[in-house]
Amino acid sequence: MKKLRIAWGITGAGHYLRESYAVMGELKKEGHSITTFVSRAGEEVSRMYGLFDDLKEISDGTYLNEIFLDSAQGASFPKIGRFNLKRYDLFVLTPATSNTVAKIVFGIADTLVTNCAAQAMKSDVPCLIVPVDQESDVVSELPYTLDRSRCESCAECPPKAACPGEAIQDHIDLLKCQGCGTCVDLCLHGAISGGDPVPLTIRQVDARNTRMLAEMEHVQVISRPKRLLETVRKM
Ligand SMILES: Cc1cc2nc3c(=O)[nH]c(=O)nc-3n(C[C@H](O)[C@H](O)[C@H](O)COP(=O)(O)O)c2cc1C
Structure with a gap:
């Protein structure tokens, strides 16, 4: 070849x-x-x-x-x-x-x-x-997102403290997010996820x-x- x-x-x-x-x-x-x-x-x-x-x-x-x-x-x-x-x-x-x-x-x-x-x-x-x-329509993949309905606004937020890009406030600033995913397991309330499917119409x-x-x-x-x-x- x-x-x-x-x-x-x-x-x-x-x-x-x-x-x-x-x-x-x-x-x-x-x-x-x-x-x-x-x-x-x-x-x-x-x-x-x-x-x-x-x-x-x-x-x-x-x-x-x-x-x-x-x-x-x-x-x-x-x-x-x-x-x-x-x-x-x-x-x-x-x-x-x-x-x-x-x-x-x-x-x-x-x-x-x-x-x-x-x-x-x-x-x-x-x-x-x-x-x-x-x-045909596609199912795409979301980046990291924070679900506000699950966020308890903890005084000490482990994902925020650990985020290497300082991307987490009351939302995730995607322009600072480095996509490492560290935050997902650290959130005690399961408010952060990444890779969720999102259907899109072409x-x-x-x-x-x-x-x-x-x-x-x-x-x-x-x-x-x-x-x-x-x-x-x-x-
Ligand atoms: C997380 C994220 C995912 C995106 N996914 C797509 C996508 O799948 N298809 C698309 O056409 N634009 C997508 N965009 C929008 C493009 O990045 C945007 O239109 C950009 O101006 C494209 O510029 P480029 O064609 O020069 O790369 C996405 C934007 C973000 C923030």
């Missing part, structure tokens, strides 16, 4: 996020190099689900195995020039938010990840994309954008992250 130089885009979707990280790890173990390109929301949401640190094992910082964050790449995204220089064999984008899919199908390239897609296509690099919003506009995405040159839409494994293994 050919070892591929993969550029991997991550956007801010909770849905399929865990599965996307698992597939990334699997392909890394198979010997492919993986440079990750993370949108601002992708960075935040990855932290909320406690996955962000896993990136450092997948993309260890060596050449073609770096982590590029939108928040550190300026407005012109100079690293994207690597697509034009044919440094990557493949662009994988999963999870792809409805926001990012909409931008790609309408030719907008104003974020690190949408710019990756634009330059990959302009450089004839194949793109495998997993939009989170496809045809909007027609998002389903339509996904269909338009599938018609774009160089793009193959993949139904879910796990399916990337067989596709990449055949390349």
Whole structure:
């Protein structure tokens, strides 16, 4: 099997996020190099689900195995020039938010990840994309949440004291949450949970954008992250 130089885009979707990280790890173990390109929301949401640190094992910082964050790449995204220089064999984008899919199908390239897609296509690099919003409704996964109806506002709150991100007040500040889950078992009243299922209706506009995405040159839409494994293994 050919070892591929993969550029991997991550956007801010909770849905399929865990599965996307698992597939990334699997392909890394198979010997492919993986440079990750993370949108601002992708960075935040990855932290909320406690996955962000896993990136450092997948993309260890060596050449073609770096982590590029939108928040550190300026407005012109100079690293994207690597697509034009044919440094990557493949662009994988999963999870792809409805926001990012909409931008790609309408030719907008104003974020690190949408710019990756634009330059990959302009450089004839194949793109495998997993939009989170496809045809049928989905059951997604919530980050850590505090159920106020169960919270007893204890004078000494063990989850609050233990939280490494100081994210817990009378609610959980998700922008501070590091997704470690320490708080869940420490709450004496079972008021904190993470990973609860949340059903979501797919909007027609998002389903339509996904269909338009599938018609774009160089793009193959993949139904879910796990399916990337067989596709990449055949390349
Ligand atoms: C916890 C959390 C989970 C989210 N999950 C999704 C999701 O599954 N799908 C989606 O389209 N947007 C989701 N969003 C919203 C996106 O992060 C938001 O639209 C963002 O602007 C997308 O930017 P990006 O496409 O550049 O990553 C989520 C936001 C949060 C805070």
